[in-house]
Amino acid sequence: MSASNFHLCLHISSEAYHLALGIGGTKMAVSYPNCIQFLKISSKRHPFNSTVGLSCRVSPVFACLKNSDPDLSTGAKVDPLLDSVKWDDKGLAVAIAQNVDTGAVLMQGFVNREALLTTISSRKATFYSRSRSALWTKGETSNNFINISDIFLDCDRDSIIYLGKPDGPTCHTGSETCYYTSVDDFLNNPEVDVNKLALTTLYSLESTIHQRKEELSSSTSGKPSWTKRLLVDDKLLSSKIREEADELCRTLEENEDKSRTASEMADLLYHAMVLLARRGVKVEDVLQVLRMRFVKSGIEEKSSRKQ
Numbered sequence: 001m002s003a004s005n006f007h008l009c010l011h012i013s014s015e016a017y018h019l020a021l022g023i024g025g026t027k028m029a030v031s032y033p034n035c036i037q038f039l040k041i042s043s044k045r046h047p048f049n050s051t052v053g054l055s056c057r058v059s060p061v062f063a064c065l066k067n068s069d070p071d072l073s074t075g076a077k078v079d080p081l082l083d084s085v086k087w088d089d090k091g092l093a094v095a096i097a098q099n100v101d102t103g104a105v106l107m108q109g110f111v112n113r114e115a116l117l118t119t120i121s122s123r124k125a126t127f128y129s130r131s132r133s134a135l136w137t138k139g140e141t142s143n144n145f146i147n148i149s150d151i152f153l154d155c156d157r158d159s160i161i162y163l164g165k166p167d168g169p170t171c172h173t174g175s176e177t178c179y180y181t182s183v184d185d186f187l188n189n190p191e192v193d194v195n196k197l198a199l200t201t202l203y204s205l206e207s208t209i210h211q212r213k214e215e216l217s218s219s220t221s222g223k224p225s226w227t228k229r230l231l232v233d234d235k236l237l238s239s240k241i242r243e244e245a246d247e248l249c250r251t252l253e254e255n256e257d258k259s260r261t262a263s264e265m266a267d268l269l270y271h272a273m274v275l276l277a278r279r280g281v282k283v284e285d286v287l288q289v290l291r292m293r294f295v296k297s298g299i300e301e302k303s304s305r306k307q
Contacts (some may be wrong), residue, residue, distance in 0.1 A: 061120065061151035078120065082113050086158040090130075095160040097125050097138070097170065099177075100149045101287040103200055106170040107138070107178045111160060116151075123148045125162045144168035149291075165288075202283060205270065209277045230274045237275055244268040 061081060087093055091113065097106040109127035111119070115135050118126040125146035126137045139145030148164040171178040179198040199207060212227040230237045248264040250256070276283065 001239075005085055061153065075147055078117060082116065084157055085116070085153065085160075086156065087112070088158075092128060092130070093158055093160055095125075095127060096160055097146050097162040097164065097166075100163045100165055101284045101291060102203060104177050104203070105198060106166060106176075107148065115302065116160065119148060119151065119162065125164060138170070139167060142168070143173075144170065173195075206273055206277070206283050209274055213277050227274060230271070231278055234278070237271065237278065239277060241268065242273045 013251050085093055092110045093112075093116075095111040095116075096108050098104065099106055101107065110124070110130060112128045115126045115128045117123075118135060118137070122137070123136050124139065125148055126135055128134075129136050129178060139146070145167045146160055146162060146164045147167065152161040152163060152165045153159070154161075169176055171180070176197055180196060182196045182198075185196060197207075198201075209227055213231055215230060216228060224232075230240065244264065244267045248261070251261040251264055273283065278287070
């Protein structure tokens with residue numbers, strides 16, 4: 001269904017829905033048996049939370065659209081959702097775009113009913129411009145679209161997360177995200193303008209490893225860091241990964257303390273990430289592969305690899 005047909009379908013079904021509820025002063029019962037989960041709050045947090053620490057539980061939007069009775073019109077499925085959002089007095093709500101693989105917060109904007117509806121139908125992050133009083137889709141001029149995987153509402157229904165994969169830099173400055181100013185750095189040295197992405201622990205480690213890799217090209221005196229030694233010695237790096245993997249397995253075989261398991265996993269993860277940097281592979285690439293495997297069983301996935 002095209003976006004224009006989608007909007008027409010919604011408009012017609014919306015009018016029919018409200019007429020059905022109010023004709024002649026008699027209300028008719030309209031059932032949404034498969035959509036009732038839409039209005040419940042999920043008891044589980046999404047695995048890709050960002051560093052800002054989402055304290056509220058969230059509920060997925062696309063889950064209802066995918067699982068609903070196909071005989072129900074699109075409008076009947078979307079109307080209850082749009083009505084459940086707590087729009088402010090201007091008909092707006094905050095929408096935050098987040099990278100589905102890295103968890104990075106990409107940008108923040110405002111949406112109205114039409115913007116959210118457009119995002120659901122087009123799977124492209126769409127917002128409402130308060131200055132221009134018009135809808136705008138991220139990437140419509142730069143082609144750096146944010147391709148939506150799912151949409152989440154918070155527990156108060158007044159904040160929305162666009163969970164998706166960006167085609168390129170999100171910020172108009174060319175930065176990966178719009179959040180690159182550290183408050184601590186600014187307070188400590190306000191005269192120095194330093195761009196520092198809001199990275200999670202995993203990506204801060206990756207950033208440090210890549211920084212050490214870049215430093216290899218410049219001649220520096222003194223003893224090289226352990227990371228640099230690993231980056232220039234493939235045999236050493238491979239042997240350390242095998243060693244750390246064996247030690248991690250021993251924590252299971254010998255029933256060691258949980259803290260020991262966490263420590264050995266940290267060692268293995270670090271050395272594996274050095275190998276990724278050595279091969280020019282990003283952690284984001286690995287997570288994307290994992291996400292693509294969610295829709296198939298492990299047995300099917302292994303069989304496809306053999307083929």
